[in-house]
Amino acid sequence: MTLLSVQYLTKAFGGNEVVRGISFDVAAGEVVALIGPNGAGKTTCFNMLNGQIRPDSGMITLGGETITGWAPDRIWRFGVGRGFQIAATFGSMTVRDNVRTALLSRHRAVWRFFRPASDMFTAEAEALLDRVGLRGLAEQGCGTLAYGDLKRLELALAISNKPRLLLVDEPTAGMTPPDRRAVMDLLLGLAREGGCAVLFTEHDTDMVFRSADRILVMDKGELIAEGDAASIRANSRVRTAYLGDE
Numbered sequence: 001m002t003l004l005s006v007q008y009l010t011k012a013f014g015g016n017e018v019v020r021g022i023s024f025d026v027a028a029g030e031v032v033a034l035i036g037p038n039g040a041g042k043t044t045c046f047n048m049l050n051g052q053i054r055p056d057s058g059m060i061t062l063g064g065e066t067i068t069g070w071a072p073d074r075i076w077r078f079g080v081g082r083g084f085q086i087a088a089t090f091g092s093m094t095v096r097d098n099v100r101t102a103l104l105s106r107h108r109a110v111w112r113f114f115r116p117a118s119d120m121f122t123a124e125a126e127a128l129l130d131r132v133g134l135r136g137l138a139e140q141g142c143g144t145l146a147y148g149d150l151k152r153l154e155l156a157l158a159i160s161n162k163p164r165l166l167l168v169d170e171p172t173a174g175m176t177p178p179d180r181r182a183v184m185d186l187l188l189g190l191a192r193e194g195g196c197a198v199l200f201t202e203h204d205t206d207m208v209f210r211s212a213d214r215i216l217v218m219d220k221g222e223l224i225a226e227g228d229a230a231s232i233r234a235n236s237r238v239r240t241a242y243l244g245d246e
């Protein structure tokens, strides 16, 4: 079943077309990697999918609904999770409170009048922290977290609204190899157990080949290949543009 459908998506910056009419689908629960050289247009694609950038043309549908040009908050509420940057001002907040704040903002309209914020969503926050392996650090200030743990926290916030589609741009960048594997396994678990589709970018191709159900390859704003790990590895156009011939 198609969850996300992208058709002829195009974006130019100052006359420079960085995404050139790309089309692809993501099925419900599918794990799809978007790879390609630096500057290929991957992040620009993500920014259009989550509403941060308005496409010049093309169409994006999620669950059959056209979401092209919607504001980021509306797309988020409609079920597209995205990796959040943890705001510097929240650095003094504990890990648990940071997640609770995200949950609070999700439910704000319904719950704010009934209970003090301090004891709200504790159980739900604990469950999310469990999910990302941070329960032991719940009392710690966010400002003191190791980089890999900060990424886990970002993931907890990203899944706090139970997205149907999770967009993660280089989730393991800057991590040690064991952390990379752990975070990737976490993402795969969300898809396998939670039924959440995951679309991610990643420069570690071993990780991509090991993890993704399907791989999309971009180069210079165009989609140049699409397929499983074996077919992408063997694709001569991909080897020339990105993988290199060993």
Ligand SMILES: Nc1ncnc2c1ncn2[C@@H]1O[C@H](COP(=O)(O)OP(=O)(O)OP(=O)(O)O)[C@@H](O)[C@H]1O
Residues within 6 Å of the ligand: 013, 018, 036, 037, 038, 039, 040, 041, 042, 043, 044, 045
């Ligand atoms: N806001 C912007 N204004 C002007 N040019 C931009 C803007 N954002 C991105 N670009 C340009 O668009 C092109 C695609 O950038 P993008 O960040 O989407 O690539 P990417 O595939 O994510 O690369 P990387 O692997 O390095 O993250 C690049 O040439 C970049 O310089």
Ligand SMILES: [Mg+2]
Residues within 6 Å of the ligand: 042, 043, 044, 169
């Ligand atoms: Mg990028």
